[in-house]
Amino acid sequence: MVLPLESARKILLAATEVITAERIPLEVCWHRVLAERIVSDLDFPPFDRSPLDGYALLASEVCQASHAAPVALKLIETIPAGAVPKKTIENGTASRIMTGAPIPQGATGVVRLEDTEQSGDIVRLFAGEGAEKSICRQGEEIFCGEEVLFPGMLINPGVMGLLAALGVANPLVYRRPRVALLATGSEIVGIDQRLAPGKIRNSNSFMLSAQVSEAGGVAYLLGTAGDSVEVIDEMLVSTQECDLVVTTGGASVGDYDLIGEAFEKQGITILFERVGIKPGMPVIAGIKDNKLYIGLSGNPAAASIAFEQLVRPVLLKMGGCRDFTRQRLKAYLLEPYEKSSNVPRFIWAQWRQDGDQLWVKPLGLQGNGMLKSTCHANALIIIPANSPPLAAGAEVEIELL
Amino acid sequence: MVLPLESARKILLAATEVITAERIPLEVCWHRVLAERIVSDLDFPPFDRSPLDGYALLASEVCQASHAAPVALKLIETIPAGAVPKKTIENGTASRIMTGAPIPQGATGVVRLEDTEQSGDIVRLFAGEGAEKSICRQGEEIFCGEEVLFPGMLINPGVMGLLAALGVANPLVYRRPRVALLATGSEIVGIDQRLAPGKIRNSNSFMLSAQVSEAGGVAYLLGTAGDSVEVIDEMLVSTQECDLVVTTGGASVGDYDLIGEAFEKQGITILFERVGIKPGMPVIAGIKDNKLYIGLSGNPAAASIAFEQLVRPVLLKMGGCRDFTRQRLKAYLLEPYEKSSNVPRFIWAQWRQDGDQLWVKPLGLQGNGMLKSTCHANALIIIPANSPPLAAGAEVEIELL
Numbered sequence: 001m002v003l004p005l006e007s008a009r010k011i012l013l014a015a016t017e018v019i020t021a022e023r024i025p026l027e028v029c030w031h032r033v034l035a036e037r038i039v040s041d042l043d044f045p046p047f048d049r050s051p052l053d054g055y056a057l058l059a060s061e062v063c064q065a066s067h068a069a070p071v072a073l074k075l076i077e078t079i080p081a082g083a084v085p086k087k088t089i090e091n092g093t094a095s096r097i098m099t100g101a102p103i104p105q106g107a108t109g110v111v112r113l114e115d116t117e118q119s120g121d122i123v124r125l126f127a128g129e130g131a132e133k134s135i136c137r138q139g140e141e142i143f144c145g146e147e148v149l150f151p152g153m154l155i156n157p158g159v160m161g162l163l164a165a166l167g168v169a170n171p172l173v174y175r176r177p178r179v180a181l182l183a184t185g186s187e188i189v190g191i192d193q194r195l196a197p198g199k200i201r202n203s204n205s206f207m208l209s210a211q212v213s214e215a216g217g218v219a220y221l222l223g224t225a226g227d228s229v230e231v232i233d234e235m236l237v238s239t240q241e242c243d244l245v246v247t248t249g250g251a252s253v254g255d256y257d258l259i260g261e262a263f264e265k266q267g268i269t270i271l272f273e274r275v276g277i278k279p280g281m282p283v284i285a286g287i288k289d290n291k292l293y294i295g296l297s298g299n300p301a302a303a304s305i306a307f308e309q310l311v312r313p314v315l316l317k318m319g320g321c322r323d324f325t326r327q328r329l330k331a332y333l334l335e336p337y338e339k340s341s342n343v344p345r346f347i348w349a350q351w352r353q354d355g356d357q358l359w360v361k362p363l364g365l366q367g368n369g370m371l372k373s374t375c376h377a378n379a380l381i382i383i384p385a386n387s388p389p390l391a392a393g394a395e396v397e398i399e400l401l
Numbered sequence: 402m403v404l405p406l407e408s409a410r411k412i413l414l415a416a417t418e419v420i421t422a423e424r425i426p427l428e429v430c431w432h433r434v435l436a437e438r439i440v441s442d443l444d445f446p447p448f449d450r451s452p453l454d455g456y457a458l459l460a461s462e463v464c465q466a467s468h469a470a471p472v473a474l475k476l477i478e479t480i481p482a483g484a485v486p487k488k489t490i491e492n493g494t495a496s497r498i499m500t501g502a503p504i505p506q507g508a509t510g511v512v513r514l515e516d517t518e519q520s521g522d523i524v525r526l527f528a529g530e531g532a533e534k535s536i537c538r539q540g541e542e543i544f545c546g547e548e549v550l551f552p553g554m555l556i557n558p559g560v561m562g563l564l565a566a567l568g569v570a571n572p573l574v575y576r577r578p579r580v581a582l583l584a585t586g587s588e589i590v591g592i593d594q595r596l597a598p599g600k601i602r603n604s605n606s607f608m609l610s611a612q613v614s615e616a617g618g619v620a621y622l623l624g625t626a627g628d629s630v631e632v633i634d635e636m637l638v639s640t641q642e643c644d645l646v647v648t649t650g651g652a653s654v655g656d657y658d659l660i661g662e663a664f665e666k667q668g669i670t671i672l673f674e675r676v677g678i679k680p681g682m683p684v685i686a687g688i689k690d691n692k693l694y695i696g697l698s699g700n701p702a703a704a705s706i707a708f709e710q711l712v713r714p715v716l717l718k719m720g721g722c723r724d725f726t727r728q729r730l731k732a733y734l735l736e737p738y739e740k741s742s743n744v745p746r747f748i749w750a751q752w753r754q755d756g757d758q759l760w761v762k763p764l765g766l767q768g769n770g771m772l773k774s775t776c777h778a779n780a781l782i783i784i785p786a787n788s789p790p791l792a793a794g795a796e797v798e799i800e801l802l
Contacts, residue, residue, distance in 0.1 A: 026592060027622060030611040046596055051700075051768070053653060080628065082587030084599045099653060100588045100699060102599045141771045148773065157615065158775025161608030161701055165601065165772060169593040186483030187501045191427060192570040195447055198485045198503045200566065207562030210431040214558065221428060227481065252454060252500060298501060299452075300562055329754050353730050356758055368452060370542045371566060372549065374559030 001274065005344055008275040008283065009310055012294075013324070015271070015287050016317045019177055019243055023170040026163055029155045033216065033320040036172040038149035043139030044165060048103040051136050052112045055123055057094040059109030062128025071128065075121040079104060094123055103135055110134035152322035174320030177217040180239040181205045184259065185249035185298050186227040203371060204248035204296075204303050211307050215315040217244075232262040236293070243291065243318060246311060249298030251282040259295035260284050268293050276343035276385065279368045280306030299368035305346045308380070326399045328382075331358035333396055337381070338389040348377035351398055360398050377401060402675065406745055409676040409684065410714055413695075414725070416672070416688050417718045420578055420644055424571040427564055430556045434617065434721040437573040439550035444540030445566060449504040452537050453513045456524055458495040460510030463529025472529065476522040480505060495524055504536055511535035553723035575721030578618040581640040582606045585660065586650035586699050587628040604772060605649040605697075605704050612708050616716040618645075633663040637694070644692065644719060647712060650699030652683040660696035661685050669694050677744035677786065681707030701772050706747045709781070727800045729783075732759035734797055738782070739790040749778035752799055761799050778802055 003011075021035035050056065057073055065071040073094035077087040085104035087095060095104050096118075103110070109131030117124045142148055148166070153159055155173070163171055183202045191201045202224050209219035220242060225231045227250065239245045250259040263270060268286035275283045279302035284295035294311055296303040313324035331351055339345065351360040360381055363373035379398040383390070390396065404412075422436035451457065458474055466472040474495040478488040486505035488496060496505050497519070504511070510532030518525045543549055549567070554560055556574070564572055584603045592602045603625050610620035621643060626632045628651065640646045651660040664671060669687035676684045680703035685696035695712055697704040714725035732752055740746070752761040761782055764774035780799040784791070791797065 026607055027610065030614045042596065046601060047599065053658075080587055082589070082599050082628075100586060100601070136768065141766055141768065141773055149776070153776070155611070156776065157608045157611035157705060158772055158778070160611040161604040161705075161772045162776055164592045164607035165604040165701075167592055167594075167596075167602055185501060186481055188483070191565045191568055193568075195443065195568075198448065198483050200447060200501070201568055203562040203566040206427055206565035207558045209428065210556070210558035210561040213431045227483075257454075300566075304558060304562075330757065353759075356731065358754075358759075365542055367537065367542065371559055371563045372542055375550070375554070375557065375563055377559070 002276045002281070002343065003272045003274065005275055005277045005309060008272055008285070009313055011271055012285060012292065012310060012314050013317055015292055016314045017290060018320055019175050019318050021172045021174050021320070023172050026160065026169055026171060029163070029171055029173060030160060031216070032155050032173040034149055034153045034155055034159065034171060035151050035174045035320055037147055037151060038163065038166060038168060040142045040144055040146050040148050040166055042166070043144045044142035045136050045138055045140065048138050049136050050097045050099060050101050050103060050110050051134060052110065053099050054097060054110045054112040054134070055094040055116055055125065056097045056104050056107035056110050057089060057131070058091065058107065059128070059132040061091065062109070062111060062125050062131055065125045065128035067126045070124045070126050072122055072124050075118065075123050077104065096123070108132055152320055154321070177244060177315050177318045178220060178242040179212045179217045179315070180220045180222055180242040180245045181208050181212070182222040182232070182235050182245070182247045183224045183249060184227065184232055184247055188224045188249065190224060203300055204298065207300060207304055207371070208246060208248070208307055211304065211312065212315065215312045216319045216321070217315045227258060229258050229262050229265060232258065233265055236262060236266050244314065245291070245293045246307070247295045248303050251284045251295040251297055263293055263295070275306070275310065277306060277309055278341050278343055278345040280309070281343070283310060297368070300371050301366065301374065302368045304374055305380070309346065326401070328397055328399050329358055330395055331360040331398045333390055333392055333394045334359050334361040336390060336392050337362060337383065340387060340389060341385070343385050345383040347381040347383065348373040349379045349381045349398065350377060351379045360396065403677045403682065403744065404673045404675065406676055406678045406710060409673055409686070410711055412672055413686060413693065413711060413715050414718055416693055417715045418691060419721055420576050420719050422573045422575050422721070424573050427561065427570055427572060430564070430572055430574060431561060432617070433556050433574040435550055435554045435556055435560065435572060436552050436575045436721055438548055438552060439564065439567060439569060441543045441545055441547050441549050441567055443567070444545045445543035446537050446539055446541065449539050450537050451498045451500060451502050451504060451511050452535060453511065454500050455498060455511045455513040455535070456495040456517055456526065457498045457505050457508035457511050458490060458532070459492065459508065460529070460533040462492065463510070463512060463526050463532055466526045466529035468527045471525045471527050473523055473525050476519065476524050478505065497524070509533055553721055555722070578645060578716050578719045579621060579643045580613045580618045580716070581621045581623055581643040581646045582609050582613070583623045583633070583636050583646065583648045584625045584650060585628060585633060585648055589625045589650065591625060604701055605699065608701060608705055608772070609647060609649070609708055612705065612713065613716065616713045617720045617722070618716045628659060630659050630663050630666060633659060634666055637663060637667050645715065646692070646694045647708070648696045649704050652685045652696040652698055664694055664696070676707070676711065678707060678710055679742050679744055679746040681710070682744070684711060702768065702775065705775055706781075710747065727802070729798055729800050730759055731796055732761040732799045734791055734793055734795045735760050735762040737791060737793050738763060738784065741788060741790060742786070744786050746784040748782040748784065749774035750780045750782045750799065751778060752780045761797065
């Protein structure tokens with residue numbers, strides 16, 4: 001029985017709970033996911049202020065000022081940023097004002113320094129049309145009481161700046177999901193070991209650890225467990241502190257494919273065993289005590305694609321994100337793609353824009369055991385199930401990496 | 402004198418040197434920049450291997466096998482992954498083989514388990530056409546001696562997996578550039594402080610720290626220096642361990658714009674003082690002992706855009722990247738954009754695809770002092786210098802964030 005990809009994703013997401021949140025210093029919040037609603041407790045800007053260095057005055061007095069007919073005003077105060085103005089602007093007066101400083105009482109406009117000339121306590125203004133526009137009004141960006149940031153938002157530079165502006169020094173963010181990664185298979189050795197005949201190194205745990213990081217999680221590399229149910233069993237027991245367990249290898253139908261057996265020995269309830277996705281069909285998913293255990297193929301490309309399509313959404317949901325999918329776009333194939341299959345197929349690819357249109361090129365080596373294409377891909381082409389052979393120029397959907 | 406944006410970028414990049422590299426454990430290499438060329442010291446796969454669970458045999462013996470006319474072969478060995486086959490396949494024999502196991506001598510094909518039936522030491526095969534394709538050939542992905550990874554590559558999941566497969570347990574990566582961030586301006590207070598009248602909190606250092614992280618650097622927040630040249634001076638002295646110093650505020654022409662003065666007091670040679678970019682025109686850049694000092698506007702949106710266009714390329718070059726620009730695409734304006742200026746202008750925006758075409762919408766509040774739009778933007782619209790008012794539907798260039 002092969003479960004459709006969409007159904008498998010739904011089962012996993014339904015079994016996924018959003019994890020706990022923690023307060024951490026704003027300094028280290030970049031790329032974390034906000035876990036609280038932020039309501040501004042102030043207007044922003046908090047006061048009418050000057051957006052430039054110049055003179056605060058009555059706009060109506062200078063609206064016709066020019067080099068031919070300058071307007072002269074009496075300087076009554078200098079207002080640096082951060083100060084509180086003391087004098088009120090009246091007819092015939094102006095205050096020198098710095099960028100970011102509060103607009104003095106009475107003033108209805110600001111003329112920039114470059115259009116003025118000061119001599120003693122007299123300032124002559126050579127321009128003044130639109131001076132009333134050079135005031136940033138209190139609350140013009142944010143009202144006091146306005147909801148400005150929401151749970152599930154990724155903390156990008158703008159959000160970081162806004163949290164700072166509002167004085168949120170220790171925002172509540174979702175904890176990063178902890179993911180245990182375990183590689184099985186008698187052929188797998190550690191990356192620092194020499195290769196005996198028949199052996200290969202554990203590339204999967206490292207590749208997946210990067211995918212975990214990309215999805216906002218923290219990877220814990222448990223190492224390699226060979227093909228022994230006992231060793232796998234012991235390692236699974238050691239994953240108590242983790243929110244999710246992902247294994248590679250041993251998820252297929254062969255004699256030594258022991259992940260299903262190991263899961264069952266742990267009392268893990270199996271949710272499904274094969275998913276309609278190429279590459280990556282062997283996927284064993286189980287659950288115990290609200291924790292998901294997902295066994296992926298031992299083939300790197302297969303493990304990587306299945307992680308993308310099944311594990312990444314789980315991690316994003318767990319980590320508090322509201323959107324679990326990558327951006328999808330329509331693009332045109334630069335080369336024919338002839339392979340057909342009865343399940344959706346994902347192909348490492350590169351996309352670019354040419355003229356108005358987006359074009360996408362499948363990358364060379366797409367074997368299940370291969371890694372090179374994944375290094376250079378910036379997109380995945382999605383070939384729907386039972387798609388006919390596609391000619392160059394055919395429209396396809398791509399997912400941006 | 403306003404320096405064209407391109408010239409300013411060129412001056413800064415010319416003054417930027419790539420920083421040193423360090424060897425770190427592969428576990429923590431995600432998103433770092435590779436600093437060495439990796440030449441494979443092995444073929445990959447390192448041996449002919451089976452991509453599936455099944456039987457290794459002579460392909461010519463089974464090419465016409467079917468349910469109506471099954472072929473029976475004598476089982477001579479079982480080869481788990483990681484083992485070394487001992488028997489040679491000859492006419493009439495087969496070895497059971499697991500995914501990833503080495504192909505035994507003599508075998509020219511593999512038939513998958515699902516198309517077979519085993520009884521004692523006899524296996525019956527019901528299909529066999531194309532069995533010769535089910536062998537992954539030694540070196541089919543990578544040759545021994547092949548250059549597979551290059552300095553400047555970002556370590557994504559694929560690169561991570563490939564480094565592991567090749568046994569590079571401690572890759573050489575570029576050190577992350579250390580960036581000191583200093584906020585000036587008497588109106589600026591720390592984020593954990595209550596706002597007295599006329600004051601605002603230091604949002605710039607936090608916003609820029611996120612931009613530094615995005616560009617692969619490590620931010621050091623020095624705090625706020627008010628408007629005192631002496632304090633700025635002391636803080637600049639404390640930045641010796643940093644590779645780059647970025648200040649905000651005090652870079653304009655007003656009385657209290659003291660960054661230029663502070664730079665000169667430190668013996669920093671000023672490279673330029675104003676750049677043709679909106680927002681973000683006040684930029685003071687200087688150099689001393691091969692280290693760049695860059696003073697940005699105190700307005701958040703202006704500081705952020707100037708950082709994007711001038712500081713980010715510097716950080717990327719410093720950190721070993723080979724490409725310093727974001728992806729640019731052509732898109733169509735969803736709304737008119739009427740403002741014109743004599744220098745290039747950058748606008749926070751959101752883009753999406755509709756039908757074949759990409760559309761982009763300027764976000765609401767774009768004031769220099771504003772942050773809200775930067776939270777929601779996924780692109781910047783680039784309006785060239787001296788562009789006429791643009792109607793809805795006009796083609797523009799966008800930069801993906």
